Amino acid sequence: MLTMRDHGVEDYADLRDMDATDVGVLGDDDRACLTELGEYLVGADAWQRFSIWLLHKHFEPADGELFVESAIAEPRRMQTTLVSRPDVDLHATAVRFDESVDSGIGVVGMEFSPLADLGPTSPLSAEDEAILAGIEQRLRAHDKTDRFGVKLVRDPLSLAADEVLLETCDFENQILSSDVKRRSAVEQETFIETVWNFRPAPDGADIVVMQDCNIGCFSEPTEGHTLSHGQGAGNDQDD
Numbered sequence: 130m131l132t133m134r135d136h137g138v139e140d141y142a143d144l145r146d147m148d149a150t151d152v153g154v155l156g157d158d159d160r161a162c163l164t165e166l167g168e169y170l171v172g173a174d175a176w177q178r179f180s181i182w183l184l185h186k187h188f189e190p191a192d193g194e195l196f197v198e199s200a201i202a203e204p205r206r207m208q209t210t211l212v213s214r215p216d217v218d219l220h221a222t223a224v225r226f227d228e229s230v231d232s233g234i235g236v237v238g239m240e241f242s243p244l245a246d247l248g249p250t251s252p253l254s255a256e257d258e259a260i261l262a263g264i265e266q267r268l269r270a271h272d273k274t275d276r277f278g279v280k281l282v283r284d285p286l287s288l289a290a291d292e293v294l295l296e297t298c299d300f301e302n303q304i305l306s307s308d309v310k311r312r313s314a315v316e317q318e319t320f321i322e323t324v325w326n327f328r329p330a331p332d333g334a335d336i337v338v339m340q341d342c343n344i345g346c347f348s349e350p351t352e353g354h355t356l357s358h359g360q361g362a363g364n365d366q367d368d
């Protein structure tokens with residue numbers, strides 16, 4: 130059985146801070162885990178449904194608050210804010226596995242979106258249990274359940290292959306804003322990978338090609354503690 134719950138303060142409190150720790154530095158064991166997860170998602174034909182997410186935080190919620198992401202059509206932008214639990218129906222777009230669940234698979238919703246912003250992506254449901262169980266099994270084998278989570282693969286802004294979302298973090302008001310930019314604006318030398326998509330090799334070989342990281346953070350904060358980040362559609366470069 131799949132058990133889902135909303136995040137609480139404690140679920141973010143124990144995440145490592147992107148701006149104060151080396152959480153964005155990947156080791157060989159992290160890469161090995163990602164490779165195995167990619168092979169699993171492609172083999173299970175779930176690579177268009179789920180991506181893998183680096184668990185981290187920039188700021189924390191207060192009691193009763195949720196991280197909610199909204200798509201803005203003009204100008205094209207994604208914005209994530211902390212809001213008190215609203216009456217509107219929200220659906221988890223990013224989850225971590227719940228260690229407190231004794232039977233079946235438990236996930237904690239870490240980021241949410243209104244149904245209208247999910248686009249053609251269907252919300253998480255009991256039908257996802259088997260794939261999520263396979264992901265959790267592999268994370269446990271690598272001792273990475275506190276390192277990686279899962280995101281729904283979705284694109285509410287219909288990014289072109291040469292477009293990315295560049296994100297700025299307003300720490301004072303606790304707002305993440307992501308504006309559509311050309312991919313060439315991303316400085317790869319300072320780009321910290323935080324979300325990975327996978328796809329089958331184009332020649333049909335029995336291998337997985339990792340796409341470019343489609344969400345990430347630049348490693349150098351600007352004055353005033355505002356960070357720039359990047360998110361975009363994957364391209365055809367191999368990892």
